[in-house]
Amino acid sequence: MKKSIQAIRGMNDIIPTLTTIWQHIEGVLRQVLETYGYQEIRLPLLEKTDLFSRSIGEVTDIVEKEMFTFMDRNGDSLTLRPEGTAGCVRAGIENGLFYNQIQRLWYIGPMFRHERPQQGRYRQFHQIGAEAYGLAGPDIDAEMILMTARFWQKLGLNDLELQINSLGSADARVAYREQLVNYFSEQMNRLDADSQRRLHTNPLRILDSKNPEMQGLIEAAPQLLEHLDEESQEHFVALKQLLDQTNITYRVNPRLVRGLDYYNRTVFEWVTQQLGAQGTVCAGGRYDTLVEQLGGKRPTPAMGFAMGIERLVLLLSQNELPIPNNAPHAYLIMMGNEAVQQGFRLAESLRDTLPQLRLLTHCGGGSLKNQFKRADKSGAKIAIVLGENEIASRQVTLKYLRDNQAQTLIAQSELANYLKSLEFGNEVIGN
Ligand code: ATP
Ligand code: MG
Numbered sequence: 373m374k375k376s377i378q379a380i381r382g383m384n385d386i387i388p389t390l391t392t393i394w395q396h397i398e399g400v401l402r403q404v405l406e407t408y409g410y411q412e413i414r415l416p417l418l419e420k421t422d423l424f425s426r427s428i429g430e431v432t433d434i435v436e437k438e439m440f441t442f443m444d445r446n447g448d449s450l451t452l453r454p455e456g457t458a459g460c461v462r463a464g465i466e467n468g469l470f471y472n473q474i475q476r477l478w479y480i481g482p483m484f485r486h487e488r489p490q491q492g493r494y495r496q497f498h499q500i501g502a503e504a505y506g507l508a509g510p511d512i513d514a515e516m517i518l519m520t521a522r523f524w525q526k527l528g529l530n531d532l533e534l535q536i537n538s539l540g541s542a543d544a545r546v547a548y549r550e551q552l553v554n555y556f557s558e559q560m561n562r563l564d565a566d567s568q569r570r571l572h573t574n575p576l577r578i579l580d581s582k583n584p585e586m587q588g589l590i591e592a593a594p595q596l597l598e599h600l601d602e603e604s605q606e607h608f609v610a611l612k613q614l615l616d617q618t619n620i621t622y623r624v625n626p627r628l629v630r631g632l633d634y635y636n637r638t639v640f641e642w643v644t645q646q647l648g649a650q651g652t653v654c655a656g657g658r659y660d661t662l663v664e665q666l667g668g669k670r671p672t673p674a675m676g677f678a679m680g681i682e683r684l685v686l687l688l689s690q691n692e693l694p695i696p697n698n699a700p701h702a703y704l705i706m707m708g709n710e711a712v713q714q715g716f717r718l719a720e721s722l723r724d725t726l727p728q729l730r731l732l733t734h735c736g737g738g739s740l741k742n743q744f745k746r747a748d749k750s751g752a753k754i755a756i757v758l759g760e761n762e763i764a765s766r767q768v769t770l771k772y773l774r775d776n777q778a779q780t781l782i783a784q785s786e787l788a789n790y791l792k793s794l795e796f797g798n799e800v801i802g803n
Contacts, residue, residue: 382487382495390685396695397684398480400526401500408519410476410502415459417482421449427458427662429633431574438485440495452484455632456501457659457676461666464505470663470672474506480681492650492683501656501678505663508673510607513638513658514614516677520642520654521620527684528693532642532653534620537628538608539636540600542661548599549575555593562589579629582649595626604637611638634659638675646690647683654679699751700732701796703773705743707759715758718768718784725788728801748773753796756787 379385386394405412421441428434440452453459456479464470464477480500487493502519504512517534524532539545552575556563563571564586567578579590600608615622622640630639639657647653656677663672688695706715719733732750734743740759747755757769768787771779782790792801 380495382489384494384496392698393685393688393695394681395698397527397681397688398500401523402480404519404522404526405478405502408476408515410478413460413463413477413479415453415456415463415479415481417453417484418450419453419459419462421451423458423462423666424451424454427461427632427634427666428455429574431570431577432633433577434485434632438487440484440486454483454485456481456483456499456678457503457632457634457662458666460501460503460676461662461668461674464672465663465666465668470505470668470670474504476502476504478502490650492647492680492686494682498681499678500681501676503674503676505672505674507675508660510611510614510638512675513611513640514618516656516675517615517622517640518618518620520677520679523654523679524642527688529644529684529687529691531646532644534622534640534642535625535628536611536615536622536638536640537625538597538600538604539629539639539657540596540604542636544599544601544604545576545596545636548594548596551594551599552576552578556589559589562586574633576629579627590627593627596629597624597626607637630655630657634662634665636660640677642679644683644687647686650683652680653683653687697751698730699753700730701752701799701801702729702731702754702756702791703747703750703752704731704733705740705747705755705757706734707740707743707757710763711758711760714763718758718787722788722791726791726801728799729791744771754794 421439424439425435434454439454441449444450460477460479464475469475478501481498482496483499484496486495489495502516504516521534524530540548553571556567556571556575556578560568563578564581564583567581567586570577578586579593581590628639628641635657637658637660640655641652642654643651644653645651654677656675658673658675660671660673663674704715704719706712715733719731722729722731732752734746744755753772753774755771755773757771759769762768766784767781768784769779769781794801
């Protein structure tokens with residue numbers, strides 16, 4: 373026997389029993405995004421490697437050790453996208469989307485990072501993200517945060533904590549960086565290997581360390597919030613005011629720095645205690661200089677966030693939150709060739725009149741018992757039975773598969789109306 377080929381480590385299949393919950397999450401988020409006026413953008417999975425090293429930053433986890441990078445047949449270095457923002461900025465510049473325009477965009481799709489797979493951390497994972505271009509003020513920051521809060525409300529998630537911080541301007545960060553280097557240099561022997569390496573290349577990254585032994589040192593480090601430039605300070609105050617106005621609870625976390633270099637001013641994360649070290653469900657911030665850094669002709673302020681769909685799926689499953697049932701409403705059982713002929717006509721006419729009806733027609737013949745077994749397994753609420761007698765009388769027998777209701781005979785011409793009058797959970801079929 374040949375050995376079967378298995379999926380690549382950290383890359384998961386999402387099988388039908390799981391797609392229900394994925395579709396539910398995607399549907400809810402898509403709807404909220406649309407109601408806030410965001411438009412979908414679809415981008416390639418592969419980009420030139422330079423795009424990511426120039427935007428995310430050379431000295432970041434992603435670029436240093438997590439990218440799936442390879443030479444293509446022409447000898448060009450390509451990378452499977454580890455995140456969506458860089459590609460979105462590239463596409464915006466290339467398609468002239470930023471010229472004199474305000475853009476509110478969103479995207480969904482797989483991202484790739486070569487990390488150690490564990491619960492909530494995979495090598496192919498999926499993000500839904502949004503980006504807004506051409507707006508420099510704190511209002512758009514607040515809008516995005518409010519929109520994410522609405523995601524959780526619509527999904528029924530209520531244990532997420534909002535953390536916000538400001539990284540200030542690039543200049544303020546240069547000054548702060550020096551302070552950090554001084555502080556950590558004095559504690560050299562307490563730094564882990566990663567942090568020692570980063571001390572001079574990217575000291576802010578040390579604050580993002582997940583090493584528990586480093587936390588004390590990080591807690592006591594000088595805080596960027598105390599060294600903000602005046603404009604960033606005002607921006608942050610105005611953002612907090614807007615959040616207060618709209619009754620969003622948040623915590624200022626002065627040690628919140630993001631794992632990517634392009635952020636400035638506002639950064640935020642939504643964090644749960646339920647997923648251990650993989651607790652960040654959604655993260656984002658401003659990146660006002662990235663468009664120019666990637667070759668855009670004009671300054672284009674920007675703000676965005678992305679969330680990991682796998683982590684949302686885990687949260688919804690762990691909390692057993694209700695998701696819509698997409699089992700068929702009805703299962704059509706047909707006994708014999710004549711019944712199949714009539715049954716197919718009947719099924720198509722039902723589909724014409726009841727576009728919402730989820731009707732499974734039995735295929736493959738077999739005994740009545742066998743067909744009922746399949747009907748039951750499908751999760752359908754009723755079985756519509758067409759046998760010899762029903763054909764002769766132009767009727768169908770309706771059998772209720774989930775509750776104790778007596779079976780009924782009903783004229784085929786009345787079937788659509790009858791189904792329409794039924795309640796399937798609180799779903800209404802028909803118009
Ligand atoms: P983490 O600190 O968990 O590694 P990150 O800072 O690298 O996250 P971002 O680049 O900001 O994450 O990505 C935004 C979101 O995408 C994260 O908050 C998380 O929900 C999700 N995410 C990131 N990496 C992974 C991964 N390897 N597997 C699953 N989800 C991920
Ligand atoms: Mg990461």
